[in-house]
Amino acid sequence: xxxxxxxxxxxxxxxxxxxxxxxxxxxxxxxxxxxxxxxxxxxxxxxxxxxxxxxxxxxxxxxxxxxxxxxxxxxxxxxxxxxxxxxxxxxxxxxxxxxxxxxxxxxxxxxxxxxxxxxxxxxxxxxxxxxxxxxxxxxxxxxxxxxxxxxxxxxxxxxxxxxxxxxxxxxxxxxxxxxxxxxxxxxxxxxxxxxxxxxxxxxxxxxxxxxxxxxxxxxxxxxxxxxxxxxxxxxxxxxxxxxxxxxxxxxxxxxxxxxxxxxxxxxxxxxxxxxxxxxxxxxxxxxxxxxxxxxxxxxxxxxxxxxxxxxxxxxxxxxxxxxxxxxxxxxxxxxxxxxxxxxxxx
Amino acid sequence: xxxxxxxxxxxxxxxxxxxxxxxxxxxxxxxxxxxxxxxxxxxxxxxxxxxxxxxxxxxxxxxxxxxxxxxxxxxxxxxxxxxxxxxxxxxxxxxxxxxxxxxxxxxxxxxxxxxxxxxxxxxxxxxxxxxxxxxxxxxxxxxxxxxxxxxxxxxxxxxxxxxxxxxxxxxxxxxxxxxxxxxxxxxxxxxxxxxxxxxxxxxxxxxxxxxxxxxxxxxxxxxxxxxxxxxxxxxxxxxxxxxxxxxxxxxxxxxxxxxxxxxxxxxxxxxxxxxxxxxxxxxxxxxxxxxxxxxxxxxxxxxxxxxxxxxxxxxxxxxxxxxxxxxxxxxxxxxxxxxxxxxxxx
Numbered sequence: 001x002x003x004x005x006x007x008x009x010x011x012x013x014x015x016x017x018x019x020x021x022x023x024x025x026x027x028x029x030x031x032x033x034x035x036x037x038x039x040x041x042x043x044x045x046x047x048x049x050x051x052x053x054x055x056x057x058x059x060x061x062x063x064x065x066x067x068x069x070x071x072x073x074x075x076x077x078x079x080x081x082x083x084x085x086x087x088x089x090x091x092x093x094x095x096x097x098x099x100x101x102x103x104x105x106x107x108x109x110x111x112x113x114x115x116x117x118x119x120x121x122x123x124x125x126x127x128x129x130x131x132x133x134x135x136x137x138x139x140x141x142x143x144x145x146x147x148x149x150x151x152x153x154x155x156x157x158x159x160x161x162x163x164x165x166x167x168x169x170x171x172x173x174x175x176x177x178x179x180x181x182x183x184x185x186x187x188x189x190x191x192x193x194x195x196x197x198x199x200x201x202x203x204x205x206x207x208x209x210x211x212x213x214x215x216x217x218x219x220x221x222x223x224x225x226x227x228x229x230x231x232x233x234x235x236x237x238x239x240x241x242x243x244x245x246x247x248x249x250x251x252x253x254x255x256x257x258x259x260x261x262x263x264x265x266x267x268x269x270x271x272x273x274x275x276x277x278x279x280x281x282x283x284x285x286x287x288x289x290x291x292x293x294x295x296x297x298x299x300x301x302x303x304x305x306x307x308x309x310x311x312x313x314x315x316x317x318x319x320x321x322x323x324x325x326x327x328x329x330x331x332x333x334x335x336x337x338x339x340x341x342x343x344x345x346x
Numbered sequence: 347x348x349x350x351x352x353x354x355x356x357x358x359x360x361x362x363x364x365x366x367x368x369x370x371x372x373x374x375x376x377x378x379x380x381x382x383x384x385x386x387x388x389x390x391x392x393x394x395x396x397x398x399x400x401x402x403x404x405x406x407x408x409x410x411x412x413x414x415x416x417x418x419x420x421x422x423x424x425x426x427x428x429x430x431x432x433x434x435x436x437x438x439x440x441x442x443x444x445x446x447x448x449x450x451x452x453x454x455x456x457x458x459x460x461x462x463x464x465x466x467x468x469x470x471x472x473x474x475x476x477x478x479x480x481x482x483x484x485x486x487x488x489x490x491x492x493x494x495x496x497x498x499x500x501x502x503x504x505x506x507x508x509x510x511x512x513x514x515x516x517x518x519x520x521x522x523x524x525x526x527x528x529x530x531x532x533x534x535x536x537x538x539x540x541x542x543x544x545x546x547x548x549x550x551x552x553x554x555x556x557x558x559x560x561x562x563x564x565x566x567x568x569x570x571x572x573x574x575x576x577x578x579x580x581x582x583x584x585x586x587x588x589x590x591x592x593x594x595x596x597x598x599x600x601x602x603x604x605x606x607x608x609x610x611x612x613x614x615x616x617x618x619x620x621x622x623x624x625x626x627x628x629x630x631x632x633x634x635x636x637x638x639x640x641x642x643x644x645x646x647x648x649x650x651x652x653x654x655x656x657x658x659x660x661x662x663x664x665x666x667x668x669x670x671x672x673x674x675x676x677x678x679x680x681x682x683x684x685x686x687x688x689x690x691x692x
Contacts, residue, residue, distance in 0.1 A: 057439070139509035151604075155506065162501075162606020163485035164644070169603040172640055173595045186638040250520045257515040258497075258604050260508020292532040294518055 010073040012065070014058055014113075015127075015318030017078045017120065018044050020095050020147070023054060025061040026315040027072075036065035037315075045088075047098040051106035058111060074114045075107065076321030078123035078314050088117050095147055118321045119149030121168065122143075124267065124307075125152030126159055133308060134263040134285060141261050142313065143170070145248065145277075146268035148183075149191045153259060160259075170251055171195065190251055194244045196270050199223035201238045211236050216338075227273030237323055245280020246272075252281070256298050267307035278306055355616030357418040358411070360404055360459075361473075361664030363424045363466065364390050366441050366493075369400060373406040373418075374662040382411035383661075395443040397452035404457060420460045421453065422667030424469030424660045431667075434463050439495055464667045466490075466660055467514070470613065471651075472505055473663030479654065480609040487607050488659065489516070490614035491623075493596065494529075495537045499605060505603075517541065517599055536597055538588045542616050545569035548586045557582050561602075573619030590616075591626020598627070599634060601645050613653035624652055 012035065016023040018316055021043055027036040038061035044053050054077070062069060081093025087103015107115040118126075126143035127133075134140045139156040150170035153160040160167050171191035174186055180198065181189025192198050203221040206213055213236035214229045215221045221229075229237030254265045271277050281304060288295045307313060358381065363370040367389050373382040384407035390399050393397035399424070408415060427439025435448020436442075451463040464472075465686035471488035473479075480486045484503040490496055495517035498508040501625050506513050517537035518530055525534025526544065552559055558574045558635045561567045567575075575583030598610045617623050627650060653659060 050439070137509075139355045155501070156509075160501065160605075163483075163608045164648065165607055166644055167604065167606035169606075169640070169644070172638070173600045173603050174634075177592070182638075184638045186634060186641065199398070246523070251525070254519045254600070255604065257519050258511055258601065259506075260515075262509045262511035288520075290531060292528075292530045294515070294530045295532065298512055323528070 002197070008073055009069055012062075012067055012072045013319050014072050014075040014324040015060070015078075015315045015322060016054055016058060016075060017123070017312075017314030017318055018054065018096070019080065019314070023057045024312070026312065026319055027061050027065040027067065027242065028319050030322075035067065036061045038064060040298075044096060047101045049112055050096075050098065050101060051103060054296070055110040056102075058107075068109055069113060072111075072113045072278055074116060074322040074325055075111060076123070077103065077107065077117050077118035077273050077322070078318045078321070079113060079117055080120045083117040083119050085116060085118055085179045088115060090117065090166060091109075098267045114325070116321050116325060119152070120317075121152040122159055122161070123152075123317030123321055124313040125154055125265075125317065127313040127315070128265055128307075128311070128318045129154045129157070130320045131311070131313075131316050133311055133313065134265055134305070139158075139259070140263040140265065141255050141259070141263040142265045142267060142307070143166075143248075143252070143255070144268035145194060145196075145266065145270040149195050149268075151255060153255075153261065155259065155261070163238035163302060170255065172250070173254065175247060175250070177215050190247065194251075194270075196223040199226050199240060199244060199270065200246075202226075202243075203237070206236045213237060222300045223270050224273070227270075227276040230273075230276040242280045242283075246284045246313070249281045249284035249288065252285065252304055253295065253299060256303065258312070260298070262303070263306055264304050265313075266304060267313065271306055274306065278304070356417055358413055359668045360407070360418050360421040361666075361668060362400055362421060362662045363658075363660030363664055364400065364405060364442070364575050365466075365471070365660070369403045370658070370661045372658065372665055373411040373413065374665050381413065382407045383450055383658075384410060389545045390401045390442060393442070395446045396442075396447060396451060400449075400453060401456040404453075415457055415459060418459045420462060420668040420671055421457065422664035422669070423449065423453065423463050423471070424466035424664045424667070425449070425463055426466045428682075429463040429465050430555070431462060431464055434461060434567065436463065439631050456530075460671070462667050462671060464661075464664070465498075467496050467498040467621065468505055468507070469498075469510065469663030469667055470659040471500050471611075472666045473659040473661070474611055474653075474657070475500045475503070477657070479657055479659065480651070482610055485605070485607045486609040486611065487601050487605070488611045488613060488653070489594075489598070489601070491540060491542075491612065491616040492614035493542055495541050495597075495614075499601075499607065501605065505540065506621070512566050515568060516601065519589050519600065521593060521596070528543060528652075531679060535591065540593045540616075541598075542569040545572050545586060548589075549583070552582045552586065569616050570619070573622040576619075576622040587622060588626045588629075591623075592630045595627045595630030595634065598631065598650055599645060601643065601647070604606075605642070608646070608649070610650050611651060611659075613659065618654055620652065621642045624650070627642075629641055638660050643686060657666075 015026040024039045040057045082091040090101040104115040142152045151168035172189045175190040177249035180192045182189035182192035206218045214234040226237045230241045234279045359551045371384045410433045428437040434449040452463040467490045478667040488498045497514035518535045521536040522534035526538045528535035528538035553562045560580040572583045576587045
């Protein structure tokens with residue numbers, strides 16, 4: 001792993017992946033060997049307690065590694081929301097209920113070591129690239145399908161943040177004009193059709209309209225319930241999953257047609273359904289390949305893969321963020337202008 | 347203008363823009379001053395005569411400049427089709443009827459100077475960037491709406507070709523599932539809804555279905571006829587143009603959401619309709635801004651502009667291609683792998 005920040009002679013890097021219901025921490029040495037891994041299966045809490053909650057898990061991981069804080073070169077933190085890597089501020093993390101939180105500064109004050117923040121989806125794609133999960137490819141995307149939908153993109157080996165740090169907002173591409181209302185205010189955004197809450201809404205609508213489905217036995221069916229019903233052969237759940245799969249196949253096709261990337265790795269909460277989630281996507285990509293010569297050329301058969309279980313992409317990406325340091329975070333950003341991360345909530 | 351190729355001491359660069367019905371040539375000195383401009387308003391012809399037809403216009407332009415071929419450092423050529431910049435081969439130019447044409451080699455044999463080929467849309471966006479047409483922005487796209495639809499994209503000041511040289515194929519993004527058949531074999535591609543032939547098809551369908559419209563007085567209405575009828579207040583033509591405008595607004599929105607670019611310049615044959623073409627696009631972008639806070643942030647009011655008349659983006663881009671030389675063409679391509687340009691036919 002390239003590790004310019006370790007030039008300070010301190011042997012360790014720490015990566016922190018903050019999720020909606022967990023805090024995962026990796027402690028890695030300069031050879032990329034894992035010295036400790038710690039997962040706290042709890043929500044990180046309100047923003048005035050966030051730095052404390054993260055610091056406790058980091059300290060526990062360092063203790064497991066038998067290491068002192070002084071041995072840490074830098075701490076990278078992936079946050080599900082908008083971040084400003086240059087100032088270490090979480091601008092907006094809707095799912096965590098945070099806004100304008102100077103988390104980097106607070107963590108530095110508590111832990112005494114430099115902290116670098118990045119959006120979690122971007123951190124994840126950096127982690128996938130650094131760990132060669134996608135066969136060492138230098139042009140790839142990580143698409144998180146969870147509470148929202150967004151993409152982290154590596155182009156020619158570099159994180160693509162965009163002019164204003166807003167690249168990869170594919171959840172808000174207009175996929176079905178006059179479709180369901182999206183949280184952004186627009187109608188028919190991809191996110192309003194395929195994210196977890198959108199899948200739950202479709203299940204609810206099917207039940208409410210009196211369709212015969214196993215989903216009617218669940219009080220408030222979620223995306224998890226829908227994919228479980230798919231595995232059980234439920235036709236209504238299968239129809240919902242097929243529609244979601246088709247939409248996601250078109251989004252993958254869109255990413256490949258615009259960026260010309262060679263691999264799309266799918267992750268996020270909804271993707272945990274595994275084959276039930278992936279198969280409808282692959283089926284639609286196969287159909288597109290059959291109909292279009294151009295698609296055959298661009299959508300190679302292995303273009304999509306699920307994030308491997310245990311890939312720990314988020315935490316590894318946070319380690320990469322730590323290795324690159326704040327200069328690296330800024331370098332990929334908007335030409336020295338103020339950088340804001342994007343909105344994704346996976 | 348950055349001009350590494352002029353290190354050979356030869357003072358001139360030549361840019362050639364090959365269109366469907368014209369060959370435009372610019373002769374520029376190392377200070378970026380135009381020494382001659384020559385436009386042959388004729389089709390370039392079949393591929394066995396192509397190099398000859400281009401060479402004649404280049405020689406005429408050099409003669410106008412009072413310059414000898416020996417003074418030319420390099421010749422850049424923009425071709426409406428797929429090109430391999432590393433070998434100087436036109437792989438496929440559907441509208442010109444060319445395939446596997448070693449045009450670069452043939453021109454070098456005729457003119458005795460190095461020739462560098464590039465796809466015309468990519469050459470155009472390079473020209474816009476180099477000439478600071480888009481206010482000196484370093485993240486922009488040029489979208490050509492003509493016989494097809496495609497985008498040339500500059501990210502952080504560099505041409506974005508993609509892993510396989512296929513980036514910017516937005517004409518084949520699936521915009522309307524189960525929509526009209528596209529030339530690529532898929533249904534509902536953007537190109538099958540908004541390119542020149544698609545607009546002509548919609549006019550034909552309206553006339554054939556007996557709608558009351560000025561278009562019924564034209565034997566074979568084209569996109570030009572549709573926009574002229576819009577200016578005349580024809581409601582059917584206006585409906586077609588409005589639909590095209592909405593679709594293009596969503597495509598612009600898509601480009602901005604994925605790439606996070608700051609400007610989209612629209613060109614190509616269909617765009618020559620001017621305000622009648624642009625207004626429906628701006629109207630839909632305004633609507634999106636009103637509904638979505640995220641769109642308000644990303645789609646700044648001035649984000650779209652028409653290619654200025656006389657911008658000569660294609661020829662200037664070809665000059666840039668000449669300045670960058672073959673090394674520059676390859677450097678922006680797929681990591682040293684074989685480079686193929688994309689399919690656009692504008």
